Amino acid sequence: MRLxxxxxxxxxxxxxxxxxxxxxxxxxxxxxxWDAPAAESTMVVLIKGLIQSGALAKDVGEAxxxxxxxxxxxxxxxxxxxxxxxxxxxxxxxxxGDVRVPxxxxxxxxxxxxxIKGEVMAQAKSEGWAxxxxxxxxxxxxxxxxxxxxxxxxxxxxxxxxxxxxNYAAINDGAGYDVNTNxxxxxxxxxxxxxxxxxxxxxxxxxxxxxxxxxxxxxxxRLASGSDTSPVSTTQTLGGGLGKKNVWxxxxxxxxxxxxxxxxxxxxxxxxxVSTDMLFSNDLNMDGIAVQYQKALASNRDxxxxxxxxxxxxxxxxxxxxxxxxxxxxxxxxxLLGAQAGASWKLDDSxxxxxxxxxxxxxxxxxxxxAPCALYAGADGCSTDWSRPAFMQKGNTLMLLRDIALNPxxxxxxxxxxxxxxxxxxxLLDLNLRWDTKVAGGxxxxxxxxxxxxxxxxxxxxxxxxxxxxxxxxxANAPLTPTQADFKSGGNAYMLQATFGSxxxxxxxxxxxxxxxxxxxxxxxxxxxxxxxxxxxxTNARGYxxxxxxxxxxxTWFTGRWMSTKEVYGAPFQVDMLQLEFNARx
Numbered sequence: 033m034r035l036x037x038x039x040x041x042x043x044x045x046x047x048x049x050x051x052x053x054x055x056x057x058x059x060x061x062x063x064x065x066w067d068a069p070a071a072e073s074t075m076v077v078l079i080k081g082l083i084q085s086g087a088l089a090k091d092v093g094e095a096x097x098x099x100x101x102x103x104x105x106x107x108x109x110x111x112x113x114x115x116x117x118x119x120x121x122x123x124x125x126x127x128x129g130d131v132r133v134p135x136x137x138x139x140x141x142x143x144x145x146x147x148i149k150g151e152v153m154a155q156a157k158s159e160g161w162a163x164x165x166x167x168x169x170x171x172x173x174x175x176x177x178x179x180x181x182x183x184x185x186x187x188x189x190x191x192x193x194x195x196x197x198x199n200y201a202a203i204n205d206g207a208g209y210d211v212n213t214n215x216x217x218x219x220x221x222x223x224x225x226x227x228x229x230x231x232x233x234x235x236x237x238x239x240x241x242x243x244x245x246x247x248x249x250x251x252x253x254r255l256a257s258g259s260d261t262s263p264v265s266t267t268q269t270l271g272g273g274l275g276k277k278n279v280w281x282x283x284x285x286x287x288x289x290x291x292x293x294x295x296x297x298x299x300x301x302x303x304x305x306v307s308t309d310m311l312f313s314n315d316l317n318m319d320g321i322a323v324q325y326q327k328a329l330a331s332n333r334d335x336x337x338x339x340x341x342x343x344x345x346x347x348x349x350x351x352x353x354x355x356x357x358x359x360x361x362x363x364x365x366x367x368l369l370g371a372q373a374g375a376s377w378k379l380d381d382s383x384x385x386x387x388x389x390x391x392x393x394x395x396x397x398x399x400x401x402x403a404p405c406a407l408y409a410g411a412d413g414c415s416t417d418w419s420r421p422a423f424m425q426k427g428n429t430l431m432l433l434r435d436i437a438l439n440p441x442x443x444x445x446x447x448x449x450x451x452x453x454x455x456x457x458x459x460l461l462d463l464n465l466r467w468d469t470k471v472a473g474g475x476x477x478x479x480x481x482x483x484x485x486x487x488x489x490x491x492x493x494x495x496x497x498x499x500x501x502x503x504x505x506x507x508a509n510a511p512l513t514p515t516q517a518d519f520k521s522g523g524n525a526y527m528l529q530a531t532f533g534s535x536x537x538x539x540x541x542x543x544x545x546x547x548x549x550x551x552x553x554x555x556x557x558x559x560x561x562x563x564x565x566x567x568x569x570x571t572n573a574r575g576y577x578x579x580x581x582x583x584x585x586x587x588t589w590f591t592g593r594w595m596s597t598k599e600v601y602g603a604p605f606q607v608d609m610l611q612l613e614f615n616a617r618x
Contacts, residue, residue, distance in 0.1 A: 592611070
């Protein structure tokens with residue numbers, strides 16, 4: 033039997049065990065010329081030793097042992113015949129049962145040991161399980177990545193701002209607001225619009241694990257900081273009595289590549305669409321399923337086409353609504369169905385163009401007026417409470433959701449707690465353009481443009497849907513009881529930005545400066561998903577921003593940013609923001 037067969041078969045043999053056992057086997061083979069009938073071959077002894085030491089799995093060892101014993105018996109039978117023939121010639125007759133074991137020289141034993149050692153160590157090195165400077169093979173398929181950001185932030189409000197801006201998100205998060213002036217307990221929650229907030233210290237940290245399960249299957253999990261469940265920010269405000277800060281599940285996904293260029297993804301993952309933070313915040317992750325395709329053209333490798341389809345569940349209605357009723361409401365689901373196609377074209381070494389056209393259908397997100405509900409009689413909510421948004425910032429046109437029945441015995445003093453829903457539907461056309469070039473002796477220049485149009489924007493349809501219950505986005509000079517003629521909104525948004533230098537500083541000495549302008553009409557998009565810093569998040573915002581970054585070390589850089597914004601329509605609200613950041617990624 034050839035020893036290399038053993039080395040190839042035993043997948044978990046430790047080299048030290050093998051080397052130690054070979055001399056033992058060889059020594060036992062050098063017994064008396066006339067051993068007992070039970071004497072075993074070198075191979076049998078070696079295999080038994082490997083099994084006993086645990087270096088060879090029992091099932092594999094037993095199979096090899098049976099093969100070795102069979103071959104040993106054949107060899108013994110041949111040896112007996114040769115011995116008998118030799119004895120006949122020399123006149124020496126062996127005792128029945130004696131076995132002649134040939135002498136194994138030191139040179140042969142060394143060759144056996146070196147051959148086994150070489151094969152086992154070669155396998156160990158390739159799999160990384162027996163080299164002092166190597167890690168196990170599975171660990172090479174797992175990696176960590178993350179980033180840390182420390183920010184100082186100041187918010188500067190104009191003294192002429194209206195101080196009558198209602199915090200509608202807080203109303204929807206609570207038990208509603210009683211609109212009956214006879215029974216209400218006071219003003220609704222209000223937004224700060226005049227008092228500056230200087231030198232707020234804030235931090236963001238994210239750490240993720242990425243696993244290459246195979247060449248086609250991958251997985252990822254990421255944790256992140258954050259002050260609350262906001263989908264558009266993972267920034268944590270410091271202070272709070274030095275209390276510990278929250279950590280949230282930011283991402284958890286699986287992906288599979290069945291074909292070259294095609295990726296299927298499910299779970300909670302990074303935004304799969306090409307977009308700007310005017311529509312989707314850079315911190316926004318999405319739930320659901322996405323299909324992505326990206327591949328260079330065979331006829332022109334400088335042109336790459338890409339496309340994305342997404343089925344994103346935004347919100348499921350509660351299983352137990354209404355909680356104090358045996359008759360439950362039917363299931364309602366809010367969806368984002370997205371489709372995008374685009375291409376990237378490398379014109380030459382200094383110029384590259386990218387364009388993408390997307391369509392986003394936000395299904396079932398508009399508010400609905402409820403059936404009459406007698407809250408005074410103990411009704412547990414109203415039939416369309418589910419239609420209020422799970423998360424909102426500010427800017428969208430809102431409507432009252434509840435049709436509250438009045439107590440016939442005391443109509444004037446019937447409490448009327450209201451929730452608020454989106455008055456408009458949202459079907460967005462999103463156009464993104466980018467040009468990367470080099471100017472002024474090789475410095476990079478990136479120009480970005482983004483235009484969004486809400487194809488479902490319809491002022492008359494909004495008022496019909498709300499049944500006269502529109503509560504905001506009237507002109508600054510609207511009367512106390514405004515009409516449809518006083519309503520001011522729109523369905524368009526655009527952004528322009530120029531970045532000079534390195535767009536993403538990575539190496540020491542990398543830098544950039546940028547400037548941009550945004551204008552977002554109130555109902556151009558849902559206000560809950562875009563950048564939370566520009567105009568403090570949401571829509572009905574316009575203004576400019578400037579900034580710059582400088583890398584002081586590898587993957588370590590400072591950033592400064594200034595934003596000056598105001599409202600598009602309605603009561604005056606102007607806010608400037610200064611952000612100074614220290615960033616690192618790993």
